[in-house]
Amino acid sequence: MSNLFPTYQRKDIHFVKGNGSYLIDDQNKHYLDFLSGIAVCNLGHCHPKIVSALHNQIESLWHVSNLFTIKKQEEVAKILCKSFENGLAFFCNSGTEANEAAIKLARKYTGKSHIISFKxxxxxxxxGSMAATGQSKIHEGYGEMLNGFSYVQFNDLEELQAEITENTGAIILEVIQGEGGVIVGEEGFFEGITALCEKYELLLIVDEVQTGIGRTGTMFAYEQTPLKPDIITLAKGLGNGIPVGALIGDKKLASAFSYGSHGSTFGGNYLAMTSAYETVNIINQKEFLATVKEKGDYLKNKLTEIKEQFPIVEELRGKGLMIGIECNQNVSLLVDQLLAKGLIVGTAGPNTLRLLPPLTISHEEIDEAVYYMKEVMAQFSLNKEQVI
Ligand SMILES: Cc1ncc(COP(=O)(O)O)c(C=O)c1O
Known part of the structure; x- marks a missing residue:
C-alpha cells in the first residue's frame, strides 16, 4: 500500500536516470521525453553545464537566508531583465507561489481587489492562485474562494471590457493556456487588452510559468504579442528541474513590495540560483532561441502531415515547442500506447495531446517521436484514403 496521498494517477514506471532527451527506467528501457517534466527540463536531463555548476555549489554552500546578499540572485535577475526592461525580481519556489506574489503585489499597488482572469x-x-484559476473543477470542495476574481471567456474582448469596474485593479492571463488545452491567445485580443489596461490603468499580470524560458521561441511568450505586462511570473523551466519560481515586475511597483511586505525562506537560494543562472544563460541567447523556433516549425510540419493522414487529429495548436494535438476522442489510451513504444507525451484536457519536448531536442529525435506517433495514430484511425 502506498503512503502517498492519491493526488496524482501515477504510472507504474520507475525512472532511474535522465540523459538529454531520454529517461531510462529500472528495466533499462529508454523513453524519449516529449513532456520534459511538464515544461521543466527545457535543456534536457542532467545538462552537463548545470551538473558541473551544481556540483561545485553543493560542495561550497547550499543555503543562507535572504537576510544576506545572494549575488547569484542579482545575476539571474539581470539576465531575466534583459527581456523585461525596468524589471525587478522576487524569487520563490514554484509557479503557484509566483502567482500568489503577483496577486498580492497587484492588490497592494492598486489598492483594488478585483482581478479579471479567464475561463x-x-x-x-x-x-489565491486557485481562485485566479478559471476552472471550477480546481475549486471544487474547498469552500469559499478568495474573493475578488471573475472569469471571462478567453479571446473575447467585449466580455472582458464589460467586466471592468471601478474596483478592477488587474488582469491575469496566460499567452497560451497550457493546462486549459494549449489555447493560443489571438493578436487582436491582446491588442485590445493593452488598450484596456492603458485606458483603465489596470496592471497586466502575464503568467509565463509554462510558456516562459524559451518554450515558445522567445525568452517569454508575450514578446511575440502586443501585450505590455507589468508583472510576469515564472517557474517550471527556470531551474531546469531544481525548484524555483520568480516574479518580475516593473520598477514602479517597488513601493508595494517594500521591506517586510513579502518573503520566502527558500526563495532564490544558492542551489536554485545556480541552476537558474546556467539555464537562463544558455536559453536567453538569440541563436539558441532561433533554434527553438526552427525546431518548432520542423515538428509542426511533421505533425501537419500526421493530421492530413489520420482523421483522429482535429487540430494542431501552439507555438515553438509547446504544441497541442486535439483529437476526436479521449487520448488517454493513446498516451499509454505511446509510452509502451517509448515516447512520453502529456495531455491538456481529455482530447488533447500535449507535446513539450526539451528545447535541446534534435531533428533526429523529433523524427523518432513522429515515427512512434504515426504508428500509434494508425491504430486509432483509418487512413483518410481508406475513409474516402
Ligand atoms: C500557467 C501555469 N501557472 C502556474 C502553474 C503552477 O505552477 P506550480 O505547479 O509550479 O506551482 C502552472 C502549472 O502547471 C502553470 O501551467
Missing part, C-alpha cells in the same frame, strides 16, 4: 486558465493551487 480555462490555470494559475496554481493555493487559495
Amino acid at each position: 480555462q486558465s490555470f494559475h496554481g493551487r493555493t487559495f
Whole structure:
C-alpha cells in the first residue's frame, strides 16, 4: 500500500536516470521525453553545464537566508531583465507561489481587489492562485474562494471590457493556456487588452510559468504579442528541474513590495540560483532561441502531415515547442500506447495531446517521436484514403 496521498494517477514506471532527451527506467528501457517534466527540463536531463555548476555549489554552500546578499540572485535577475526592461525580481519556489506574489503585489499597488482572469486558465493551487484559476473543477470542495476574481471567456474582448469596474485593479492571463488545452491567445485580443489596461490603468499580470524560458521561441511568450505586462511570473523551466519560481515586475511597483511586505525562506537560494543562472544563460541567447523556433516549425510540419493522414487529429495548436494535438476522442489510451513504444507525451484536457519536448531536442529525435506517433495514430484511425 502506498503512503502517498492519491493526488496524482501515477504510472507504474520507475525512472532511474535522465540523459538529454531520454529517461531510462529500472528495466533499462529508454523513453524519449516529449513532456520534459511538464515544461521543466527545457535543456534536457542532467545538462552537463548545470551538473558541473551544481556540483561545485553543493560542495561550497547550499543555503543562507535572504537576510544576506545572494549575488547569484542579482545575476539571474539581470539576465531575466534583459527581456523585461525596468524589471525587478522576487524569487520563490514554484509557479503557484509566483502567482500568489503577483496577486498580492497587484492588490497592494492598486489598492483594488478585483482581478479579471479567464475561463480555462490555470494559475496554481493555493487559495489565491486557485481562485485566479478559471476552472471550477480546481475549486471544487474547498469552500469559499478568495474573493475578488471573475472569469471571462478567453479571446473575447467585449466580455472582458464589460467586466471592468471601478474596483478592477488587474488582469491575469496566460499567452497560451497550457493546462486549459494549449489555447493560443489571438493578436487582436491582446491588442485590445493593452488598450484596456492603458485606458483603465489596470496592471497586466502575464503568467509565463509554462510558456516562459524559451518554450515558445522567445525568452517569454508575450514578446511575440502586443501585450505590455507589468508583472510576469515564472517557474517550471527556470531551474531546469531544481525548484524555483520568480516574479518580475516593473520598477514602479517597488513601493508595494517594500521591506517586510513579502518573503520566502527558500526563495532564490544558492542551489536554485545556480541552476537558474546556467539555464537562463544558455536559453536567453538569440541563436539558441532561433533554434527553438526552427525546431518548432520542423515538428509542426511533421505533425501537419500526421493530421492530413489520420482523421483522429482535429487540430494542431501552439507555438515553438509547446504544441497541442486535439483529437476526436479521449487520448488517454493513446498516451499509454505511446509510452509502451517509448515516447512520453502529456495531455491538456481529455482530447488533447500535449507535446513539450526539451528545447535541446534534435531533428533526429523529433523524427523518432513522429515515427512512434504515426504508428500509434494508425491504430486509432483509418487512413483518410481508406475513409474516402
Ligand atoms: C500557467 C501555469 N501557472 C502556474 C502553474 C503552477 O505552477 P506550480 O505547479 O509550479 O506551482 C502552472 C502549472 O502547471 C502553470 O501551467
